[in-house]
Amino acid sequence: MKSYVQPEYLIERDNDRCIRCKVCVNQCSYETHYYDEEDDVLCSRNENCVNCQRCATFCPTQAIAIRKNPNTYRPNANWTQEVLTGIKKQAETGGVVLTGMGCDKPNLTYWDRLLINASQVTNPSIDPLREPMELRTYIGSKPDSLKLTTSKTGDITLETKLAPQLRLETPIMFSAMSYGSVSLNVHKSLARAASEYGTYYNTGEGGLEKSLYKYGKNVIVQVASGRFGVHPDYLDAGAAVEIKIGQGAKPGIGGHLPGEKVSAEISKTRMIPMGTDALSPAPQHDIYSIEDLRQLIYALKEATDYTKPVFVKIAAVHNAAAIASGIVRAGADAVVLDGVRGGTGAAPRITRDNVGIPIEMALAAVDQRLRDEGIRNKASVIAAGGIKSSADVLKAIALGADACYIATAALVSLGCTVCQKCYTGKCPWGIATTDLWLTKRINPDIGVKRLVGLLRGWSLEIMEMMGGMGINAIESVRGNRLVLRGVGLTDKELEVLGVRMVGE
Amino acid sequence: MVINDVINHTPENLSITEKTAKIDATGMYYKDLNSLLRSLDANGIENIEIHNVYGQRYIGTDLDNHINIDIYGTPGNDLGSFMKGTNITVHGNAQDGCGNTMDHGKIVVHGRAGDLVGHSMRGGKIFIRDDAGYRVGIHMKEYLGKRPSIVIGGTAQDFLGEYMAGGVLVVLGLNMKEKVHNARFVGTGMHGGTMYIRGDVRHLGEEVAVAELNDDDYNILGSLVDEFCSYYGLDAEKILQSKFNKIFPVSSRPYGNLYAY
Amino acid sequence: MKNLAKTNNPYSDEKVFDACSIFGMMNLKGERFSAKDPIRAMANMHDRGNGLGGGFAAYGIYPEYKDDYVFQIMFLDKEAKKKTARLISECFNIVNEEEMPTQEANVTDPPLMWRFFVQPKESKMENQSPDDFVMEKVTRINTETGKAFVFSSGKNMGVFKGVGFPEDVAEYFCLEEYEGYLWTGHGRFPTNTQGWWGGAHPFSMLDWTVVHNGEISSYGINKRYLEMFGYNCTMQTDTEVMAYAFDLLMRRQNLPIEIVSKILAPPLWSEIKTMTPENELALRALRQTYGSLLMNGPFTIIVAHESEMIGLTDRIKLRPLTAATKDDMLFLSSEEAAIRLVSPMLDKVWSPRGGEPVIGRLETPVAEATA
């Protein structure tokens, strides 16, 4: 069948600048460029290009420009290019349209309509470079009160036994991305960066590769519906266990690592034979209800002898507040909320763009509900899904998060250009792939530096903004919604967010 | 043995002779029971009898040594979940989630079991003398030397072997009047492993096919049925004489063509 | 006026979310027994609830008043009681009334509890059946006075529920002093704190009671369908919707439970296809007609009314239910251990199939689902 879909991008090559080095041919994993020996020119198969900018970045003479195909259908606000192309693809294949990374629609973001405060006159701002500025955060359940005794000599002894806590030097952690959806070198980079900076990396649901067990102190091991690579040593290896109920990019649906990505290495860590599809069912089949969730939380606590916090991660959905309240009552030490803009290695586009709610709203509602219920201290709240700058982190903390999870931003620091084609398994940046030829493109030694650079840069910016507000400890921002004001929001939106209008 | 120093639990509940301990679990909360089991395990006890068990959960989870536990009563949900190698015998029935995500070890139930027997199990063996509930062996998987197996003496309910990705699941139907297992959606989403079913199945999932057993199959089946019979005093040869159906996945990639490009 | 829906659902969620343990126990000969065993069984499943709601329904407990409707009512204040008593005496002849016997127990903020044994006044009924008359008045009390809530209104039966673990609620109501031939129990795990005793289960209307475990994803349409038939879903819980569905289908439309279970948990189309042409036609029509009452999502319920106890799970059995028999006793429970605790040597134990009801009727044998 002739495909009616036109190439999305056109490659323009400046033949005068091109030195025939063929870097582009080697760099493109979609076989877009090829060298025509007869004419001694480089040519392109435009239809293959996904505009990942790998070739353009590596072309030594900047001879390549990638342009959006100017041939578009007649402009139409409803029947957009994306809609028409999607329908044609489906007509030709009878399948589900896949995509990667987070929702790319503009109208689901609230961060940019929230503004942060600063001190002027009535209280002093602080210069964070020279004065103390504390970002340390502890994730875990906190008691209602402490019992302490003071001896005659003035020594204070703590009588209450605290629940296990994770110590973060900055309120930013690396969110779950399974080994299989991203490469081992990405995992190595994340694990080492987390341990170097004093934060945590989440294994995702594909298990923990043996060589990474030594970073266990900085690893959160995930238990998802497929239970891949979940065995007693794995649970023991991590600093915390995360039960994944859902993911912001695809709430309510399962996952599926296609057999061709299950290489020998992946198969070892996931503990399934090579080449078989790794199916993650939509639900955890031992959790059909809130009391079942408690059963799994305590099964994991029993399996780790109550030494590790247990997180529960859900996609932000309509009833997130009530659900989160139930999760805390079920015994979770932390609730992770993943918003509608959260990334993914592969999801049906229709689900990614239409199911779930923005993290800002879910976070605000959950934090408020847990406070109304008097149980906010019983669990930490972690925000994920669509955090793209240090300001987003700070705003999330002000809305009520204890910490944020980032994933897309971490990958971007490693080279990702958010081309949204992760599901092809051919990521030219060597990230969302298990192809050994491509995975070499991430050098963990360099990857660590780039990730640490990102963490450091964002942390410094957070300190700058905190200093500006005259606040020198992150706990004074946490849940302090008075440091935020909204702009361009309706009364109802402001009400749900619990923030005032600018000027108010 | 200096065990009482380590275990701060009312000693009336516990008696120890040599390497064997006896626990009366009457009214005991599961957390206390399981932490008692952990300390007994850590102190070199090899056999534990637990009496008067009524619904205590997670028995056998997180024990490091390969000890034997005999349970008298009805153990609670998630019996032996994440288990590393304990041998559990239940003198009674098991509830839901028996052997959940179990890694190694053995559970022998002298009775029936509820839903989700061996959910996501990746190693070890489970034997149920009578019937089992819904979703037996869901998503059990094998890898290299680790091959989980489950043998059900009676019949099982719907979604038997759903998502199954490896291992062996045997259903003997010993107590059935008719020769047809009433379960629906047997092997739906199955993409690895094998089921051996004595008798026919009412409704198979789309991802599986039925075949006759070959010699290899009979070897695997034979040794599991032998072991099953050794626990319950039954005649393996007689059972093996009847017709078995082998149910296997058509593809290890059931959803290969689900997506547009 | 205090809005009861608001009390039960303080955040105006689309509905109240909860989960739990359920238990039922019935003597098929109608012999009465004390609450001791149901209480022990519920206490054994303590971990399935979280102390934010517990309750019991009991049948055959008021033999001396067996022909009277019994209104068991919670009042948020004395004023509400006065108003409600006036309304009751206008429409009913009060045979007896008394404060419900209670004792100290580990429960949270008990309201004032009162019970009235009543007969509808003939003069007030306008061509209505007594049941319809009672139902109308109960709905009126529950919605109009705002601070009064009738949590039980059948004959020779009663609901006892509140905020606490079931065993504590039982202690509070001195339940061990009652004897009935049928008991059901519920331990609740709501996602929010329930300040309101009326939010606990069992939920009841006339002598129908429901205890329920699970969450019904189709709630939105189930509710709107029932509203079309005049039901007022004030409690915003799945359980309420369940109770009204039973009232509509069994009491008003007179359908037998075997059919009702096929409405609430219908067979899949793939199965209907394999039926005899006659059955296929019937079941297709049921789905076509009652599609809005399909209870989609995980549930197990135990429904009871005079002389009958029914256990039912959703069609793909996403919630647990174990059934057992011993001599004249029929047991239904979320966990087998709870049954074993009160009756160690059982004649038969089984897991009912999804969508196939287990029915206990006085003096009739128990219908058994095939394994």
Ligand code: SF4
């Ligand atoms: S896919 Fe990437 S590397 Fe290949 S041509 Fe397009 S931009 Fe260049």
Ligand code: SF4
């Ligand atoms: S990870 Fe790779 S494939 Fe995915 S969006 Fe980034 S560059 Fe594209």
